[in-house]
Amino acid sequence: MKVAVLRLGHRISRDKRISTHVALVARALGAYKILYSGEKDSGMEESVNNVVRQWGGKFRISYQKSWRHFLKTRKGRIVHLTVYGMPVQDMVNKIKREKKDILVIVGGEKVPWEIYELADYNISVTSQPHSEIAALSIFLDRFFGGQELKKTFPGGSIVVVPQEKGKKIVER
Amino acid sequence: MKVAVLRLGHRISRDKRISTHVALVARALGAYKILYSGEKDSGMEESVNNVVRQWGGKFRISYQKSWRHFLKTRKGRIVHLTVYGMPVQDMVNKIKREKKDILVIVGGEKVPWEIYELADYNISVTSQPHSEIAALSIFLDRFFGGQELKKTFPGGSIVVVPQEKGKKIVER
Numbered sequence: 001m002k003v004a005v006l007r008l009g010h011r012i013s014r015d016k017r018i019s020t021h022v023a024l025v026a027r028a029l030g031a032y033k034i035l036y037s038g039e040k041d042s043g044m045e046e047s048v049n050n051v052v053r054q055w056g057g058k059f060r061i062s063y064q065k066s067w068r069h070f071l072k073t074r075k076g077r078i079v080h081l082t083v084y085g086m087p088v089q090d091m092v093n094k095i096k097r098e099k100k101d102i103l104v105i106v107g108g109e110k111v112p113w114e115i116y117e118l119a120d121y122n123i124s125v126t127s128q129p130h131s132e133i134a135a136l137s138i139f140l141d142r143f144f145g146g147q148e149l150k151k152t153f154p155g156g157s158i159v160v161v162p163q164e165k166g167k168k169i170v171e172r
Numbered sequence: 173m174k175v176a177v178l179r180l181g182h183r184i185s186r187d188k189r190i191s192t193h194v195a196l197v198a199r200a201l202g203a204y205k206i207l208y209s210g211e212k213d214s215g216m217e218e219s220v221n222n223v224v225r226q227w228g229g230k231f232r233i234s235y236q237k238s239w240r241h242f243l244k245t246r247k248g249r250i251v252h253l254t255v256y257g258m259p260v261q262d263m264v265n266k267i268k269r270e271k272k273d274i275l276v277i278v279g280g281e282k283v284p285w286e287i288y289e290l291a292d293y294n295i296s297v298t299s300q301p302h303s304e305i306a307a308l309s310i311f312l313d314r315f316f317g318g319q320e321l322k323k324t325f326p327g328g329s330i331v332v333v334p335q336e337k338g339k340k341i342v343e344r
Contacts, residue, residue, distance in 0.1 A: 017190055021303035028300040055300055083332055084339040089321050116337050126321055127332035128200040128227055131193035134309035141310050149261050149298055160255055160299035165288050167256040 002101045003031045003143065005136065008067060008115070009108030010038035021133045022106055023048045027059040029140035030148030031104070035064040038108060056156025068114070076101035077120045081135040082111065085122030092142045095121060104139060106132040174273045175203045175315065177308065180239060180287070181280030182210035193305045194278055195220045199231040201312040202320030203276070207236040210280060228328025240286070248273035249292045253307040254283065257294030264314045267293060276311060278304040 005026040010019045015038075023034045023044070034048070040063045048061045064070050071078065077100045095102065105115060116122055125135040140148060161168040177198040182191045187210075195206045195216070206220070212235045220233045236242050243250065249272045267274065277287060288294055297307040312320060333340040 014189075017186075018193070021190070021305060024300075024302040025306040028298045028302040029306070051301055084335055084341075086334045086336055087321065089318055116339075119337075122335070122337060124332075124334055126200045126323070127334060128196075128325065129223055130196040130200040131305050131309075133193060133303050133305040134197040134201070137303075137306035137309045138313050141313065146261055149259065151298070153300065160296075162258045162296055162299060163256055163294070164258055165291075165294060167288075169256075 001099055004033040004103050005031045006103055006105045007036040008111060010036045010041060012039045012041045016044055020044055020047055022136060023061055024051060025133055025137055029137060030144045030151055033060045035062050037064050037067040054156055054158050056153030071118050076103060078103050078118060079121045079123055080105040080115055080119035081139060082122050083124050083127055083129060085124040088123050088125050088139055088142060091121060091123055106136055173271060176205040176275050177203045178275055178277045179208040180283060182208045182213060184211045184213045188216055192216055192219055194308060195233055196223060197305055197309055201309060202316050202323055205232045207234050209236050209239040226328055226330050228325030243290050248275060250275050250290060251293045251295055252277040252287055252291035253311060254294050255296050255299060255301060257296040260295050260297050260311055260314060263293060263295055278308055
């Protein structure tokens with residue numbers, strides 16, 4: 001079951017860091033790809049591609065001008081993360097049992113009504129306001145059942161070796 | 173076991189949104205308090221306090237000018253989240269078994285060496301670069317074992333009622 005992430009409504013001036021975090025979390029926690037709509041941002045794409053180059057793996061970022069067309073022609077299941085949705089802890093096993101590829105949508109400031117309709121699942125991580133980065137993290141961790149934390153990223157030039165104190169980086 | 177969060181090195185111009193997300197995630201996922209060092213930011217404090225007022229609970233935010241003094245005089249355990257630390261999945265049960273209050277430290281751009289030394293645990297959520305917001309989320313979710321997702325927040329004026337499609341907000 002492959003997971004892609006779609007970040008809606010990116011605005012360069014306001015969202016650069018948040019959207020970059022969304023992309024890096026998608027990569028680190030087992031998604032194979034991030035798409036984003038809104039404003040095209042070559043700087044953000046380059047940041048993400050630089051991480052892939054240095055740290056390995058095959059993660060990709062791509063701009064999606066028309067999310068509407070993309071969502072209507074796509075196969076697999078759509079999971080929309082929203083504070084208004086059903087609790088992740090009640091729904092994640094049902095989503096896993098479908099054994100389908102999924103697209104996880106994380107919204108920007110204003111999510112169009114259509115997204116709620118097009119989504120197979122509207123899912124919340126608590127019904128409190130917090131962060132799309134946090135919602136994505138917890139969804140992916142629960143969807144992959146923790147296995148994603150052990151994922152390796154072949155082909156990069158940098159590997160961190162976990163330490164109790166201090167920093168150990170190996171260059172390949 | 174109470175959990176507080178300390179965000180190091182806040183810079184108003186660059187970190188406002190990221191630090192606000194850190195604070196809101198701390199609140200939503202069961203911490204009782206966030207402290208932050210770096211630049212004092214009344215705007216951020218107000219944003220967080222507004223969420224508490226509207227959405228309930230007793231979460232607090234406070235500025236900590238000297239993290240060094242604060243850490244040295246504090247009781248409980250210090251958990252520092254860093255890409256260089258030991259894997260969260262291997263360490264979280266050990267931390268829970270101590271049954272101590274904890275302070276979770278999330279860094280900014282450059283974390284002083286002393287923090288690695290002062291921390292009882294340096295913990296990583298994957299050894300890949302991603303987001304302090306994601307690391308905090310996954311640490312809290314695993315530390316509280318998912319119970320934090322059911323937390324209620326008494327006293328606010330807004331409650332979201334989870335829906336399969338659409339938005340339902342009840343005002344109290």
